Amino acid sequence: MLLALAVLSAAALSAAALAGRAEAQDVGGALAQLATNKYDDTEAALSVLALSGDPAAVGIVSALAEGRLVFGGTPPRVFIQGEGGALLDPLTRQPVADAPAVKPVRVNNRVRRAIEAASGALSLVSPDPAKRLEAAQAVGRSRDVAALPALDAVLAKETDPKVKSALALARASIVIGQAGVSEADRIAAIEVVGAQGNQDALALLRSVPADASPAVKDAAAAAIAGIERNLALWGAAQNVWYGLSLGSVLLLAAIGLAITFGVMGVINMAHGEMVMLGAYTTFVVQELIRTHNPGLFDWSLIIAIPLAFLFTGLIGVIIERTVIRFLYGRALETLLATWGISLILQQAIRTLFGPTNREVGAPSWMSGSFEIGQLSITYGRLWIIVFALLVFVALLAVLRLTRIGLEMRAVTQNRRMAASMGIRTNWVDAMTFGLGSGIAGMAGVALSQIDNVSPNLGQSYIIDSFLVVVFGGVGNLWGTLVGAMSLGVANKLLEPYAGAVLGKIALLVIVILFIQKRPRGLFALKGRSIEA
Amino acid sequence: MLNLFTQARRAAGRAAVGAATLALAAASVPAHAQETIKVGVLHSLSGTMAISETTLKDTVLFMVQEQNAKGGVLGKKLEAVVVDPASNWPLFAEKARELIEKEKVAVVFGCWTSVSRKSVLPVFKELNSILFYPVQYEGEESERNVFYTGAAPNQQAIPAVDYLMENEGVKRWVLAGTDYVYPRTTNKILEAYLKSKGVAAEDIMINYTPFGHSDWQTIVADIKKFGSAGKKTAVVSTINGDANVPFYKELGNQGIKATDIPVVAFSVGEEELAGIDTKPLVGHLAAWNYFQSVDTPENEEFIKKWRGYIKNDKRVTNDPMEATVIGFEMWVKAVEKAGTTEPDKVIPALIGVSVPNLSGGFSTMMPNHHITKPVLIGEIKDDGQFDIVEQTPGLIVAEEWSPYLEGSKDLIADWRSPLNCGNFNVKTGKCGGAGQ
Numbered sequence: 023m024l025l026a027l028a029v030l031s032a033a034a035l036s037a038a039a040l041a042g043r044a045e046a047q048d049v050g051g052a053l054a055q056l057a058t059n060k061y062d063d064t065e066a067a068l069s070v071l072a073l074s075g076d077p078a079a080v081g082i083v084s085a086l087a088e089g090r091l092v093f094g095g096t097p098p099r100v101f102i103q104g105e106g107g108a109l110l111d112p113l114t115r116q117p118v119a120d121a122p123a124v125k126p127v128r129v130n131n132r133v134r135r136a137i138e139a140a141s142g143a144l145s146l147v148s149p150d151p152a153k154r155l156e157a158a159q160a161v162g163r164s165r166d167v168a169a170l171p172a173l174d175a176v177l178a179k180e181t182d183p184k185v186k187s188a189l190a191l192a193r194a195s196i197v198i199g200q201a202g203v204s205e206a207d208r209i210a211a212i213e214v215v216g217a218q219g220n221q222d223a224l225a226l227l228r229s230v231p232a233d234a235s236p237a238v239k240d241a242a243a244a245a246i247a248g249i250e251r252n253l254a255l256w257g258a259a260q261n262v263w264y265g266l267s268l269g270s271v272l273l274l275a276a277i278g279l280a281i282t283f284g285v286m287g288v289i290n291m292a293h294g295e296m297v298m299l300g301a302y303t304t305f306v307v308q309e310l311i312r313t314h315n316p317g318l319f320d321w322s323l324i325i326a327i328p329l330a331f332l333f334t335g336l337i338g339v340i341i342e343r344t345v346i347r348f349l350y351g352r353a354l355e356t357l358l359a360t361w362g363i364s365l366i367l368q369q370a371i372r373t374l375f376g377p378t379n380r381e382v383g384a385p386s387w388m389s390g391s392f393e394i395g396q397l398s399i400t401y402g403r404l405w406i407i408v409f410a411l412l413v414f415v416a417l418l419a420v421l422r423l424t425r426i427g428l429e430m431r432a433v434t435q436n437r438r439m440a441a442s443m444g445i446r447t448n449w450v451d452a453m454t455f456g457l458g459s460g461i462a463g464m465a466g467v468a469l470s471q472i473d474n475v476s477p478n479l480g481q482s483y484i485i486d487s488f489l490v491v492v493f494g495g496v497g498n499l500w501g502t503l504v505g506a507m508s509l510g511v512a513n514k515l516l517e518p519y520a521g522a523v524l525g526k527i528a529l530l531v532i533v534i535l536f537i538q539k540r541p542r543g544l545f546a547l548k549g550r551s552i553e554a
Numbered sequence: 555m556l557n558l559f560t561q562a563r564r565a566a567g568r569a570a571v572g573a574a575t576l577a578l579a580a581a582s583v584p585a586h587a588q589e590t591i592k593v594g595v596l597h598s599l600s601g602t603m604a605i606s607e608t609t610l611k612d613t614v615l616f617m618v619q620e621q622n623a624k625g626g627v628l629g630k631k632l633e634a635v636v637v638d639p640a641s642n643w644p645l646f647a648e649k650a651r652e653l654i655e656k657e658k659v660a661v662v663f664g665c666w667t668s669v670s671r672k673s674v675l676p677v678f679k680e681l682n683s684i685l686f687y688p689v690q691y692e693g694e695e696s697e698r699n700v701f702y703t704g705a706a707p708n709q710q711a712i713p714a715v716d717y718l719m720e721n722e723g724v725k726r727w728v729l730a731g732t733d734y735v736y737p738r739t740t741n742k743i744l745e746a747y748l749k750s751k752g753v754a755a756e757d758i759m760i761n762y763t764p765f766g767h768s769d770w771q772t773i774v775a776d777i778k779k780f781g782s783a784g785k786k787t788a789v790v791s792t793i794n795g796d797a798n799v800p801f802y803k804e805l806g807n808q809g810i811k812a813t814d815i816p817v818v819a820f821s822v823g824e825e826e827l828a829g830i831d832t833k834p835l836v837g838h839l840a841a842w843n844y845f846q847s848v849d850t851p852e853n854e855e856f857i858k859k860w861r862g863y864i865k866n867d868k869r870v871t872n873d874p875m876e877a878t879v880i881g882f883e884m885w886v887k888a889v890e891k892a893g894t895t896e897p898d899k900v901i902p903a904l905i906g907v908s909v910p911n912l913s914g915g916f917s918t919m920m921p922n923h924h925i926t927k928p929v930l931i932g933e934i935k936d937d938g939q940f941d942i943v944e945q946t947p948g949l950i951v952a953e954e955w956s957p958y959l960e961g962s963k964d965l966i967a968d969w970r971s972p973l974n975c976g977n978f979n980v981k982t983g984k985c986g987g988a989g990q
Contacts, residue, residue, distance in 0.1 A: 130721070131813050132722065221779060228784035264775075267771065268771075377599075378825060378828055381831060384831070473799070474799045477604070478605070481602075481766075514772060517773075522764060526764060
């Protein structure tokens with residue numbers, strides 16, 4: 023209660039101070055400038071509004087940000103478009119009688135930055151600490167020298183420690199590059215900024231004017247060196263994280279192939295298309311949810327996972343029964359037939375859904391990011407890693423612990439023996455192929471979050487998938503896991519030095535050399551081989 | 555093993571494509587043989603480029619229908635012959651030959667990528683036919699048989715960079731592109747241009763990625779790092795096609811907003827944005843010669859008719875479509891002027907032909923076989939459309955040979971007599987001065 027009172031009185035005080043300063047500034051003039059709909063004028067008007075302290079200014083600036091500030095009539099005037107499209111006077115907020123035809127005041131990046139700065143300056147005195155925090159950050163980003171007096175005024179009265187440090191940082195960001203600041207003041211600012219230790223701080227520290235005193239330059243250089251050392255360490259961690267993230271994508275794409283190619287020995291060129299069908303299943307599920315029950319949108323991916331598994335699994339079973347079962351043991355024919363199937367599936371999707379990309383939205387729990395130290399981790403990538411590992415564990419469990427898994431292993435190890443034991447090998451073949459395809463479909467659900475959902479989706483993964491399975495060791499799921507992760511990490515560690523194109527080439531060469539040395543991959547199956 | 559894959563893939567691809575083309579060709583032959591003028595359409599309807607090129611095929615068919623409703627050309631109906639080169643560059647040349655030799659088309663509208671255009675060039679030269687090429691490209695070419703209705707670098711890239719310098723105060727540049735000829739040449743031109751404007755070498759970062767690159771984490775982090783040097787930074791993107799969606803998604807994920815580091819793209823239009831949630835992209839830019847949001851009566855009417863033809867009232871329009879429309883109308887006008895579809899008569903007749911474009915002006919075919927265009931800069935809005943923030947006051951004439959490149963700055967193209975040359979070297983006074 024006391025705190026609230028203190029804040030309120032602080033707000034009132036600084037508002038009064040601001041209003042006093044702004045007497046010469048003319049809100050009416052600013053409105054006239056806004057009505058010209060020119061970027062320069064809009065920017066000028068915003069800086070006037072930011073310092074005006076007029077209670078209506080907040081509403082005007084936020085209306086501009088939301089595209090509700092409109093202009094029209096002769097001579098042009100500005101209005102705020104209220105609920106239901108009614109035009110309101112920007113100062114009094116009363117409906118206007120003779121409403122002319124209007125257009126929104128245009129906004130570009132420059133104006134957007136000015137809006138951010140202005141609304142920051144205006145809400146520095148907001149009673150809500152969260153808003154003040156945001157405002158302090160916005161003012162810091164804008165580095166607007168004109169906001170300095172207001173910043174000093176609120177800084178002296180701020181009581182919330184979080185907001186206070188944000189305000190101090192904002193002040194330091196402005197002071198650090200401003201002309202005519204005392205040496206001590208600037209060094210203090212460098213310390214405040216340097217303590218942040220991140221990229222943004224680095225940018226600020228590098229903007230110390232060239233004509234600053236040697237002491238200031240030394241302080242900045244020391245702070246920069248410290249941050250750079252720190253960032254280099256975090257950078258390495260970041261690369262490993264990116265590698266794991268890429269590895270999880272490779273694992274998802276390859277794990278279904280580890281079944282159809284690795285366990286069954288079918289060179290399945292239509293594998294990528296199974297991934298693509300899974301992604302399109304997600305799209306269809308989301309469309310249905312959007313039209314019938316938008317509230318369920320956050321659950322769309324969870325709903326899509328089993329559906330994608332069943333749908334692509336079914337397609338897989340159909341392909342196995344109608345084509346592949348006639349071609350067992352004939353690698354080249356299987357390759358050609360499955361390649362043909364992949365073309366048919368692609369063109370079918372192109373005919374049904376059109377050649378252009380389809381938009382698959384991200385549920386709220388997959389958007390955004392959080393920071394660990396200087397490492398920024400996006401939720402989407404994190405969930406994909408978790409999902410890839412879950413799929414891997416589930417698949418391992420199916421193969422190890424269930425009857426169908428046992429039968430699959432039996433059939434792939436010795437078909438005739440298994441048949442003699444009364445296992446329906448035909449049925450097991452179909453189920454195994456269906457399982458591999460279904461898993462590819464589930465991968466498609468995850469990949470729809472990071473890649474284009476287009477008929478070509480699968481093609482970009484087929485080569486990588488084969489690479490992972492061959493590298494990891496055909497017929498071994500653990501090999502696929504280790505292969506995917508090591509290829510991912512190696513790729514991401516190479517990329518900063520060699521560039522994306524050369525990095526990929528280098529990786530291919532490494533894998534080829536490795537396969538020369540160990541033709542059966544990382545984890546070769548021991549004992550009498552399944553391929554005889 | 556890999557070799558085996560590629561060979562088998564190619565063989566299988568050919569067979570499937572052949573079948574598809576046969577079906578298409580058969581479908582377009584009319585029941586009774588009234589005398590018509592045939593118009594060839596050479597755009598990929600399958601494979602990676604189908605995403606962009608299918609729309610252009612529909613655009614040509616739409617224009618043919620419109621023209622026939624007006625009574626055709628020279629009293630004859632037009633008839634479109636559609637083939638599918640399936641995003642396969644050598645197949646483009648085969649299909650072009652088929653269109654000209656077997657189908658006897660009077661003109662061909664087609665190609666998207668530069669490599670497909672380069673692959674059909676010898677065919678058009680040998681068989682002396684006409685190709686209209688509707689896509690923005692890297693320049694450094696002018697051929698007698700080709701008419702370029704897309705933008706040359708000075709009609710797109712350079713004005714975009716100027717805009718960023720003047721309006722955003724950008725001092726530091728990331729040139730990011732897909733690794734092939736268009737981005738490489740454009741970036742070479744841009745690098746030379748930026749340096750001529752006083753940008754230091756350490757303030758330019760150039761980055762290439764493979765086709766269809768989907769893991770942008772490292773590169774976006776690098777861009778973020780490059781942008782934290784205390785100078786305003788922008789990204790000039792020549793990233794092609796499908797790779798754009800994951801790139802923009804990653805920008806959004808890592809929280810790079812247009813107000814911090816704006817991205818200006820030369821290959822992202824309304825069609826590409828249709829597949830993305832554009833809310834995190836608001837404010838990023840694109841430079842084109844046409845946007846769907848152009849506010850003119852011509853454009854409004856075009857969009858209305860197009861949506862009626864395609865029977866989809868949400869279908870978007872884009873720049874290469876406008877370029878196709880302009881090329882089509884220019885060809886019709888030139889044929890009427892020449893009174894024949896004979897290429898040797900139509901090619902000279904095309905120079906100087908002027909037709910209305912959709913942004914309210916006129917585009918003219920210049921002697922270098924490129925057209926004049928306005929340049930528009932648009933910012934992405936949250937509905938996937940562009941807000942036009944800048945338009946050049948006048949029309950810009952294409953510089954097919956860039957004045958910023960060593961090998962090409964002395965070259966000009968003029969296909970009128972007496973010069974009749976696509977690469978005339980003004981220093982040596984000879985035709986055939988080597989380009990780069």
